[in-house]
Amino acid sequence: MSDTIRLGDIAHARSGDKGNHANIGVIAWTAVGAEYIGRVLTEQRVAEFFLPLRPRGVERFPMPGIHAWNFLLYDALGGGASRSLRIDTQGKTLALAILEMRIPRPSNLDEMRFASEDLVAARPQG
Amino acid sequence: MRWLHYPDAVRASRIDLPHEIMKTIRIGNGAGFWGDNLDAPRKLAESGQIDYLTLEYLAELTMSILAHLRSRDPNAGYVSDVPTVIASCAPALKAQPGLKIVTNGGGMNPSACAKRCAEVLREAGLSECRIAAVSGDDLLPRIDELMAAGETFENFDTGAAFGETRPKIVSANAYLGAEGIVRALQGDARIIVTGRVADASLTVGPVLHEFGSGFDNLSLLSAATVAGHLIECGAQATGGMYAPWTTAIPLANVGYPIAEICEDGSLTVTKPSGSDGLVSTATVAEQLIYEIGDPEHYLTPDLDADFSQITLTQDGPNRVRVANASGHPAPPRLKVSMAYQDGWMINGMLTVCGPNATANARAAGRMILDRVAAAGYQLARTNIECLGAGDSMPGVRLPGPGSEPWEVVLRVTAHDPRREALDRLAREFAPLVTSGPPGVTGYATARPEPRRVLAYWPTTIDRRHVPPQVVVRTAQEWLA
Structure with missing residues (x-):
């Protein structure tokens, strides 16, 4: 058994742009997972992971009601939607990238996986 | 509630x-x-x-x-x-x-x-x-009047003063x-x-x-x-x-x-x-x-x-x-979104196939820029990407393809104050099909066109x- 897991094993995410800044919302599947992510996914760790994109800084904000942490990556988009020379001018793929980050395997991993199959499966129409 | x-x-x-x-x-x-x-x-x-x-x-x-x-x-x-x-x-x-x-x-x-x-x-x-x-x-028609009334329109992201940007504003x-x-x-x-x-x-x-x-x-x-x-x-x-x-x-x-x-x-x-x-x-x-x-x-x-x-x-x-x-x-202050003219941008793409596709594509990208330079244009900002080789997230450690990809899309992007410099760049994609590395294909679209860059200037105003x-x-x- 690997001693690390993918962040994507216990969370999902969405990212986008605010001018030349990017935000990445990391949403844990469970409250236990959110608490664990709060310990391992520090501003420093996120800044190191995305270092090649040269963010000026990273700031983290809690959203406990949805088990989430919002990361702001300042000046990480190479000029933003109007001036960036990159294919992903708006940082839309940062979410999928951060979910590939390896983090230490928690002993209580089972308490962090999907709370319910309903969260990913298509449900009957209402 | x-x-x-x-x-x-x-x-x-x-x-x-x-x-x-x-x-x-x-x-x-x-x-x-x-x-x-x-x-x-x-x-x-x-x-x-x-x-x-x-x-x-x-x-x-x-x-x-x-x-x-x-x-x-x-x-x-x-x-x-x-x-x-x-x-x-x-x-x-x-x-x-x-x-x-x-x-x-x-x-x-x-x-x-x-x-x-x-x-x-x-x-x-x-x-x-x-x-x-x-x-x-x-x-836009009111900027002078509003500045006379005390608005300064500095950039709220960077703190930069409005003065040099003011003449280039196209919308506010x-x-x-x-x-x-x-x-x-x-x-x-x-x-x-x-x-x-x-x-x-x-x-x-x-x-x-x-x-x-x-x-x-x-x-x-x-x-x-x-x-x-x-x-x-x-x-x-x-x-x-x-x-x-x-x-x-x-x-x-x-x-x-x-x-x-x-x-x-x-x-x-x-x-x-x-x-x-x-x-x-x-x-x-x-x-x-x-x-x-x-x-x-x-x-x-x-x-x-x-x-x-x-x-x-x-x-x-x-x-x-x-x-x-x-x-x-x-x-009390509202956000204002302004746009200012900031030169020209262009991007062009070619598909590069075969063994060493990624390395060959990168070399082809450099050839394009070298040929533009030889024509007398040092471009202000350029970027070479090999899509398919992980360049959407350049340098970030991600699980890539298990082996060297058979094909990648070469994308060359440039930003420069001179439209004619980018017109020259636009001409350098097609010749690579015959004068570049082997395996260059996919030049199915028209020659890329430079487009105006309208850059973003976020600021505020008293509501x-x-x-x-x-x-x-x-x-x-x-x-x-």
């Missing part, structure tokens, strides 16, 4: 109830940007499950594109999808006399857009339909709030076409109007603001872009989002019956966090909203309850300088 629960029978028939006992309004958003799916608004309107259809078309730089169009044609400068969509919704407008449409697709020219919508509605037999144009956001628009929409609705408008009204305000306006509330009702304003934020990007709330997506969630006929907002500030997000997609606490959470900064201060012209304590609860299939939004009165202007007329009157 108190929840109102309706028996299903009442919920299903709510559209037929008279206004006095209507406890909920239902607002569906059928467009998240200019270019979004053209059938989505009609499908929402025809669902019979909404009272208001909103259409959000304005990204940060859309206004500058519209300003450019208007500078070439005084009758242009609005989102051309608007009249097309209004025409597609005309049968629903006839069948549902209470249905109203609110859009910021008026862009740089709400009255021209209103006139065009009037033509479309008259053709559909809706000459008496009342159409509002909401403007007042365009600051304040973000208006819901006030103009409320006034239009009070004037019995059914179709409301605005300029740069903030995304969430398209939802806030109908909510305040329907419940007769003012901007001091912070709990209702909070619910309406988060509702507007959740639906403003269309299908991003209903399964689109969802990170854990699999083919188990069909999206071809994805339902666009509907916010059901009660007078007491309770809010449910859903989508039309029978549509594809998914409304779950997870899809809604992703949209809640999309493009926000500090969740305690989601600033709109209407409210300093606090999203930090919001909770989501699954309330049946494809229904999610949203609770615990709060907020403080809006700050007292920007009163909304509202004109409401029947379609017939717009065309008189």
